[in-house]
Amino acid sequence: MKNLIWIVLILGFGTTVKAEQRDTTGKDTAKINKQVNKLNEKLTELQEELTKIQARLPEERATAEEARGNSNEAQEKSRKKAASAVGGDADDTRKAEKAAKKAARETGDAEDADEKVEKDEKKIKDLNKDLEKTRKKLADLQQAND
Secondary structure: OHHHHHHHHHHHHHHHHHHHHHHHHHHHHHHHHHHHHHHHHHHHHHHHHHHHHHHHHHHHHHHHHHHHHHHHHHHHHHHHHHHHHHOOOHHHHHHHHHHHHHHHHHHHHHHHHHHHHHHHHHHHHHHHHHHHHHHHHHHHHHHHHO
């Protein structure tokens, strides 16, 4: 009788352990699938953001180039006005001062446009790095799931 009880207990514990292992595998697979789905969503978001930035970058570059041209023109006008103000009257001095302020504004606009282009180029680099990391994580997870 005692032997029978021991045999039943041992078989019962063995079955419980097997069931627990089987359930753990299912939970792990579900967890990995959830992570894979999250990584796929992240990949999609990163790709959309990258596409959006890449689409607007040519326009920003053109704007920056135009701003640099406007800045150069304003600086040239300012130099000419300053040269005429040296031998001129108070009116020439006011015009030179106004041209200098305009040149400073145009130069500031050009610098802002250049910074915006640089910022977007850096963002593209960062997004590409993030995409690569996410793809690697996804590949590792899928490999672990197999």
